[in-house]
Amino acid sequence: MTNSPGSISRGTYALRQKKEHDRRCLAVLPIYYPKELLTAFDILAVELWGPPGPPCGDGAGRLQSYVCSVVRNALAFLQSGQADAMDGALFPHTCDSLQGMATLVTDFGGWSKKSFVFQHPRGSDRESAKVCVEQELRSLAGELEAWTGKPLDLKRLQWALDLHREIDACRATLLDQRARCPLNDVELYELLRRGEWLWPEEHLEELRRAVQALASSPIQKGIPIMVTGYVPEPEGILAALGNAGAYVAGDDYAAVGRRVSRSAKHLKGDPWAELVERYGSVAPCPTRNAESGMRMQYLKSLCKSSGACGVLVHVQKFCEPELFDIPDIRKTFAAIGVPVLVVEGDLEQTLSGQTETRLEAFVEMLSTAGRPS
């Protein structure tokens, strides 16, 4: 949990924000949530992706070992008091395990502060789902109003939308133009992942600097690969790819590239419509969509546009939404002759030797592809 140049932890940063800016802080579980709304209420979102490592404290044994580590670790973390700098927690309804965790901590203890849930519908293309998203957003806004004691200022919401749209535009540029970015993967992801906890205005500043530092033409020399998965943890996975001579040219990590909103529309004067529209304009994700063809199409086109010559599927063990798509991913890329490597992680602190070997072997395979021995 110490991703920052100044080695500041998310907790310390949050406390500072409270002190210096009188901001409330919400611990937010993965994946999708209306960050713009939180920003409009002057609430700092501090995302909880684990943390990596074994779950520790009294809460460690409350969930069976076959529940994914994202949830097991998060539950133990909340219960251990390490998130006590937070004023509340927000649980998006991402999957069965997160759904269960939300009721577990609120009904049976482990998190005594305020809890919010955000339930995005599945099958987002349908009319009923579109209506429900708006109502869910309004409902959450109402709860935040009651909690903060402040009504939602629509001008402030518009400002937040503009801010986050620019953030997403910068993130999209950095990811789409990856080859022109002088940072290595470890550095780039460190930067992008700071968006999980920095106050958005601060994050935007550093993103702008990074965009300005892009070279005029591609400078990354390694083997380009595309990664799809949940979260780039352990960080060692990026270092291993780098050491083997590859870099992430196409990103479909749920924590990173997949949730970059690419809404270009700016519906003047209707921030609610824009909020709803932004919420629906992210890449396909198995936790949200009902049409599998959509996701495969997207992954194929991302692979093509990024110039990737191999696909790394980095799933978390026991993560049903991601695991169910693996056969489809294999079939899709086999049909176009792009090699696929599936690596199952467990939010371990350090990358295992076995996983490192697999990654290296994959890169070796890609680099000798087509060349006679």
Added chain:
Amino acid sequence: MSVAALGIDVGSTTCKAVAVDEKGRILARRVEAADPRIEKQSQRMLEELRVAAGAAVPVGATGYGRKRVAADHSLTEITCHARGAFALTNSPGVLVDIGGQDTKVIHIGGSGEVLDFSMNDKCAAGTGRFLETILGRLHVPLDEAAEYVARAARPVMVSSTCTVFAESEVISMVASGEPLEGIVKGLHMALASRVSSLIRNRSEGDVFMSGGVALNAAMVAALSEALEKNIRVLPDAQFVGALGAALSVR
């Protein structure tokens, strides 16, 4: 017949080293139980081969301990096994290497390149350790396993997927009078079934075996039955990785 390169495969159970000539043929070979002091052991083994070579030659390293070897080049055991196997067969196909602690399946293309691979390195039940542990418990020497299997009238199937539970299951079977030969056959079939599930596409093409377990004829037969294919055990089965490593620097 001069030595053109050395290759070393630092595995977790055994350390293997070879010296090859300019045609890629193995001139000398060494194998020892793996010593945790990898630097020392690898240095000594390479030195022995270097002395025989009489001159300085490039060294290629592979295996899980490859980064601790003073070598000119290191590559993963996947790539090295593919190269070594192709040098021995000159044919595309699927290489199955059942090691002491991991199992590799490598799809090799027409130029010896790696097309695809899968590894079982999380669970002992799909590796040589499975047989070693349980046969050891039954006091059946590994090198006699094939004879036991040959004498079996019918296999006694083991259902546990975990080595530890399989061990207790087998002990119960012995206690209730099941024939030892049948149990040994069942164990081989269980391992063969797990290994064959690593092979995703049962494509046309030859299947080869390397690794220590390939020297167990019963295992070769069981895997052959599970895959419904003839299997070719590579000569110098244990040294395929080291060979590939040497070829990479020759």
Added chain:
Amino acid sequence: MMLRRLQYEMAGYAGPALLRFQEWQRLRSRKGKKSKSGAQASPFGPPLECVGKLKELMSLHYLQGRYADGAVPVAWVTSGFPIEILRPLGFHAVYPENHAAMCGVVRMVPKLSDAAEKEGYARDLCSYARSDLGCCILNTTPAGRLPKPDLLCCCTNICQTVLYWYKALAERFNVPLVLIDTPFVYGEAKPHHVAYVRSQLEELVKVAERVSGRRMDLDKLKDVVTRSKEGARLWGECLATAQAKPAPWTGIDGFFHMGPIVALRGSEECNAYYRMLRDELKDRLSRGIGGIVNEKHRLLWDNLPMWFAVRELSTLLAERGFNFACTSYTNAWAEAGIQIDPADPFGSGASSYMHIILNQDLGNRLGILTRLTRDYSCDGAVLHSDRSCKPYSVGQVDLKERLMKEMGIKVMMLESDHNDPRAWASEPGANRLTAFMESFA
């Protein structure tokens, strides 16, 4: 198409006679054989007489299924799906979960799962899904032949996994998938969530009409809903007979007799069967006949059953005088129909299908477990920690502690899986159950 339709209808008429004939032949051929257990007396009470009718009912359903595709519109549906909407449109419904459980009972799952795993499905995924996908891949089934779907119908009230599973089926069969997404109920259901489910039910009607080529008849819908509600009530009556001591049947029996309320819900055959079952159970009550011979202790079972080991487990328990008087799983089907109102099928249906046990918070679940413990006079409980069923297993560690504390009963967790025998270490597992039972002495 007409010939097909004729075959489908004929199977419905001739089926029962055919099945009875087959059963009679089977019994005749076994008459000469000695009983396996020899002189040892069974710990179970006499088998329920209506089991024959149950087998016939379910077999008929599968028999008709063989001729369904091409004859009538076919829908594959999840167990918690509002089937009532499809029945007036003439759909033949297939329940992949019910079918997967069948595969579990006949021990086909390892082979099916291997086929699914070979395609890349992880072994950690729901074993129902792996069984079903394995059947599709291998084109095999223990049920003769499953009709191909024209429509896939998925409701997330039991879990989100069904959506990922049915998406895979939609790819395979290249047919539309209709989704009833039911937001989880934390405390009170939010009005806009109920409205969302209601809209989806209306969207469902449009899709189902298009696929079936028929228009929805609201009167017929009302009839189906009335029967559904009555079916749930009758099932509840059957379950409630086990509140008596001794319970006239075992909790394990309940898992099998649950078939009609899941797969034939809304039909008159389902209700007729439960009336028959209820009457037989009441008769056994009046004569003091128990599901097990010597009932000493009564347990609650939580979570799905272990289909591949039901007999093994119930025998192990019965031999020591333990019976599962109630289960949270079988109970769920009795509760599901309570809120439904035939006069307002869409509104009440939306609410009803959102309020099933797995779609509500843990506080509610604890309430159900404590109520069952009390009503059925249980002195212990077994919580099946089902490895591949997250929604049912998350929270069990806490539920165990709270149930023990609140009700003062002994509770154990049993690690296994609902359909995959490879996740069940039978010796250590049986040992733990035995130790648990000994602790009651």
